[in-house]
Amino acid sequence: MGALVGSQSEFQKAYRPTSALAKTVKFRREMMEAHLTDGRIISVPIIWFPLLHEATVEQRKHYEIGAGGASLHWPEIDEDISVAGLLAGADTQNS
Numbered sequence: 001m002g003a004l005v006g007s008q009s010e011f012q013k014a015y016r017p018t019s020a021l022a023k024t025v026k027f028r029r030e031m032m033e034a035h036l037t038d039g040r041i042i043s044v045p046i047i048w049f050p051l052l053h054e055a056t057v058e059q060r061k062h063y064e065i066g067a068g069g070a071s072l073h074w075p076e077i078d079e080d081i082s083v084a085g086l087l088a089g090a091d092t093q094n095s
Helices: 050-054 057-061 083-088
Strands: 022-028 031-036 041-045 064-066 071-074 079-082
Touching (some): 022 064, 022 071, 041 083
Antiparallel strands (some): 022 031, 031 041, 064 071, 071 079
């Protein structure tokens, strides 16, 4: 068996995000996309959120990012969604 060349310090670990923070939200057809600061895009069906689903295109455009990127808020329709909730998915049994 050959000797291991190099030391552990020469190898870099893969990037693993430690937090999920939103920077923008886009709507495409029947999907909502939350673009995160680490480069990820979470895409979920708008139907998961009845208030957003029934909202107009203009109402969907007027959102606020709160808690440093941890939450999304649409003041015109009083909808609040956490980024953690988007990552966890929807529990349609409790809707």
